Amino acid sequence: MNLHEYQARELFRQAGIRMPDGEVATKPSEVEAIATRLGGGVVIKAQVHTGGRGKAGGVKLATDPREAAEHAETILGMVIKDLVVSKVLVVPAVEISSEAYVGMILDRESQRPVLMVSASGGVDIEEVAASSPEKIRRLAIDPRFGLLPHQAMELGFALYDDLRHVRAAAKIMTQLYDVFMDNGATLTEINPLVTSSEGEVLALDAKVTLDDNILERRPDLALLRDETAEATSEVEARHAGLTFIKLDGNVGCVVNGAGLAMATMDLVKYYGGEPANFLDIGGSSNPEKVVTALRIITRDPSVKAILFNIFGGITRTDDVANGIVTALQQFKVEVPIVIRLTGTNEEEAIRILSEAGMTALNGMDEAVEQVVARVKEAA
Amino acid sequence: MSILIDSQTRLLVQGITGRDGSFHTQQMLEYGTQVCAGVTPGKGGQLFANSVPIFNTVADAVHQTSANAAVIYVPPAFAAGAIAEAADAGLGLIVCITEGIPTVDLLRILPFVREKGARLVGPNCPGLISPGSAKVGIIPGNICLPGRVGVVSRSGTLTYEVVNHLTREGVGQSTCVGIGGDPIIGTNFIDCLAAFESDPDTDAIVMIGEIGGTDEQQAAEFVAGNVKKPVIGFIAGQTAPKGRRMGHAGAIISGSSGTASEKMAAFEANGISVMERPVDVVHLVRERLGQVSV
Incomplete structure (x- = not known):
C-alpha cells in the first residue's frame, strides 16, 4: 500500500527524521x-x-x-x-546547496533490506541506476543487528565531506531503517535529502510503501489507506476478500488462485481476446464471494462475456456453482457466461448448474476459445 | 525416489487443531503420509483423529516421536514464530502453507532458520507431494500420478492445472513442489532444480514461474551451467499491467524489470523449452525426453 507524502512524513517524524x-x-x-x-x-x-x-x-x-x-x-x-x-x-x-538520494528497499535476491544512497539525488533514481550505476552505493543490512554505526558513517561519507553533514546523514539513515522495519515497509525513500544554506541535513520528500500483510496487525497503519485514490470496484472487491484489478479488455474473468488467474488472462489473449480484469476469488470459496465477483464484473459496460475458470482443490466447485446460481437469481446478467470447472465436488457442481439450465466445460482451452467466440459474436 | 519428502518422512503438523490444519491433516493421512505428531499449545496430551498425539511444543513432539519434518497451518501473526520453533527443534524440512505473513517477520527469522540448518519451503505455498508416497501441504492427491517428471512452481492452482494435464496423458511425477508466491521465500527454483538434477528418479523438470523479481532469470542461467536433464518452463502474467500486485505479493512488475517476456527470453536463451499454454506441457516433456533417449 502506497502512502501519501504527508502520511509518510508523519512516520518519519515519529522516527525523528529532520524535515521542514x-x-x-x-x-x-x-x-x-x-x-x-x-x-x-x-x-x-x-x-x-x-x-x-x-x-x-x-x-x-x-x-x-x-x-x-x-x-x-x-x-x-x-x-x-x-x-x-x-x-x-x-x-x-528551503534554500538548498546539495541534493542526495537515500532509499531502503526490500531486496528479493539477498533476502535483506538494502540501503541505497547516491550523491546524485533529486532526479529519477532509476535513470541513475541504469545510466551510471557506480553513482549508487548499496548495502544489504543483516536484520539481526540492524544498521551498524560504522556502516551508516561509511555511507554518510559517500554523500558528504563535512563531518557534521556526514553524522547528520548517518543518523537519518538509521532512522529510515527504523521506519522500514518498525512499520513493515517494502520501501522507504528520501529524494532529495538536502543540505540547507544553514548547513542542516533535511528530508525534503518522504515516500513509504507498506507491505499489505502488515495491515492486519497494525490497524493504525490500515487507517492510512486512501480509498478515494482507488477504483471503487477494487475497493469493493477487497472488502469482500477478493483480489480484483481492472484491465482494458472485454472478457470478464473469475478464477481461483493468482497464478491460474494470470494464466487465464494470458490464454484469453492467446486465443485472440482481451481480458477485462484480473480476479482471484481465493482459496476458500464461499458462494457470497462469487456473487460479489459477478456483481463487480457485470457493472463494467465493456465486458461482453464472462469466463469462470475454477480448478477445485481447497476451493469446492459446488460452492462456486451455488454462487453463480444465487447471483443470477439476485440480478440479471446480460452477457453470456462460459463456465469451466474441475476438481473437488465437480459432479455436484455440474448437477447444480444443469438444474439452473447451465453447462460446464472441463478444459481450460476449450472454455477460453468459447468465451472469445461469444465476444466476437456479440461485436 | 523423489526430492525432499518420501514414504520415510515423519511429519509433524503445527496448528493441527485449526480449521485448515485439521482438514488437511486428514487428507494427508488418507494419502498415506506418516503424520506422527501435531502441535497446538494448550492441547498437549490429546489425540487427533484418535491416532495422532498432540503436543504443546515442537520440541516435545520431536523428542517423543522423532518427527523430521514440519508443516505449518497457523495464522499469519504466529507463523514466523512457528517456523522458528520448528527450526530450533532441529527439524530439517519446514513447509509453511500460511498466506499473509508480513515480510519483515520473514526477514528477521530467515537467518535463524539457516543457522539451524533447516530448509524452509514457502511461505504462502501449497506444499509438496511425491505421488504415491507422501504429501505435505494441500496439493490434491487425486490429480497426481507417480512417475519421473519433477515439477516446481510459484503458484498453487496453476500447478494443479499443469500437473493435471500431465496425469491425464499418463506422464507421472516424481515430486511436485510449490515454492510460494511471496517476495521472500525459503526455497527457490535453483534449490529445487539442483535437487531434481541429482535425483536418479527424475528424468525431466517442469518449472512454472510468474512475473516479478528475477528468480526465473537466475534459474535459467543455473540450468545452462548445471542441469543436464531437460527443463520445460512456463511464465504466467504476460497480460499483467506494470506496478500492480497480481494477487501474490511477489507478482509485481517493478519498473521494466520482472516482465513475462524478459523471463521467457531468459528461458529460451538457456535451453529451457517454453510452454505457451499450460496444455503444451505434455508434448514438450515428451519431445524433450524423446531427444534425450535417442
Whole structure:
C-alpha cells in the first residue's frame, strides 16, 4: 500500500527524521492560512499516488500567502495520471546547496533490506541506476543487528565531506531503517535529502510503501489507506476478500488462485481476446464471494462475456456453482457466461448448474476459445 | 525416489487443531503420509483423529516421536514464530502453507532458520507431494500420478492445472513442489532444480514461474551451467499491467524489470523449452525426453 507524502512524513517524524515543518490542506483558504503561519516562501505539493508530480504542474513555489492560495486553487482538483488531487502539502521553501538520494528497499535476491544512497539525488533514481550505476552505493543490512554505526558513517561519507553533514546523514539513515522495519515497509525513500544554506541535513520528500500483510496487525497503519485514490470496484472487491484489478479488455474473468488467474488472462489473449480484469476469488470459496465477483464484473459496460475458470482443490466447485446460481437469481446478467470447472465436488457442481439450465466445460482451452467466440459474436 | 519428502518422512503438523490444519491433516493421512505428531499449545496430551498425539511444543513432539519434518497451518501473526520453533527443534524440512505473513517477520527469522540448518519451503505455498508416497501441504492427491517428471512452481492452482494435464496423458511425477508466491521465500527454483538434477528418479523438470523479481532469470542461467536433464518452463502474467500486485505479493512488475517476456527470453536463451499454454506441457516433456533417449 502506497502512502501519501504527508502520511509518510508523519512516520518519519515519529522516527525523528529532520524535515521542514509542513501541513496538509484541502482548501485554498487553508493553504493561505498555513503559508501565513509558516512565513516566507512556501511550496505547495499535490498529494497523489504517482511520480512525476512536478512535471505535471502539481508542485509550485509561492513567495507569499496570496500566491500560495492561487496555486492551491489550480492544483486542488487537478488530474494527474487519472488521479484527482484532493489534498496538498504546504512546506516552507528551503534554500538548498546539495541534493542526495537515500532509499531502503526490500531486496528479493539477498533476502535483506538494502540501503541505497547516491550523491546524485533529486532526479529519477532509476535513470541513475541504469545510466551510471557506480553513482549508487548499496548495502544489504543483516536484520539481526540492524544498521551498524560504522556502516551508516561509511555511507554518510559517500554523500558528504563535512563531518557534521556526514553524522547528520548517518543518523537519518538509521532512522529510515527504523521506519522500514518498525512499520513493515517494502520501501522507504528520501529524494532529495538536502543540505540547507544553514548547513542542516533535511528530508525534503518522504515516500513509504507498506507491505499489505502488515495491515492486519497494525490497524493504525490500515487507517492510512486512501480509498478515494482507488477504483471503487477494487475497493469493493477487497472488502469482500477478493483480489480484483481492472484491465482494458472485454472478457470478464473469475478464477481461483493468482497464478491460474494470470494464466487465464494470458490464454484469453492467446486465443485472440482481451481480458477485462484480473480476479482471484481465493482459496476458500464461499458462494457470497462469487456473487460479489459477478456483481463487480457485470457493472463494467465493456465486458461482453464472462469466463469462470475454477480448478477445485481447497476451493469446492459446488460452492462456486451455488454462487453463480444465487447471483443470477439476485440480478440479471446480460452477457453470456462460459463456465469451466474441475476438481473437488465437480459432479455436484455440474448437477447444480444443469438444474439452473447451465453447462460446464472441463478444459481450460476449450472454455477460453468459447468465451472469445461469444465476444466476437456479440461485436 | 523423489526430492525432499518420501514414504520415510515423519511429519509433524503445527496448528493441527485449526480449521485448515485439521482438514488437511486428514487428507494427508488418507494419502498415506506418516503424520506422527501435531502441535497446538494448550492441547498437549490429546489425540487427533484418535491416532495422532498432540503436543504443546515442537520440541516435545520431536523428542517423543522423532518427527523430521514440519508443516505449518497457523495464522499469519504466529507463523514466523512457528517456523522458528520448528527450526530450533532441529527439524530439517519446514513447509509453511500460511498466506499473509508480513515480510519483515520473514526477514528477521530467515537467518535463524539457516543457522539451524533447516530448509524452509514457502511461505504462502501449497506444499509438496511425491505421488504415491507422501504429501505435505494441500496439493490434491487425486490429480497426481507417480512417475519421473519433477515439477516446481510459484503458484498453487496453476500447478494443479499443469500437473493435471500431465496425469491425464499418463506422464507421472516424481515430486511436485510449490515454492510460494511471496517476495521472500525459503526455497527457490535453483534449490529445487539442483535437487531434481541429482535425483536418479527424475528424468525431466517442469518449472512454472510468474512475473516479478528475477528468480526465473537466475534459474535459467543455473540450468545452462548445471542441469543436464531437460527443463520445460512456463511464465504466467504476460497480460499483467506494470506496478500492480497480481494477487501474490511477489507478482509485481517493478519498473521494466520482472516482465513475462524478459523471463521467457531468459528461458529460451538457456535451453529451457517454453510452454505457451499450460496444455503444451505434455508434448514438450515428451519431445524433450524423446531427444534425450535417442
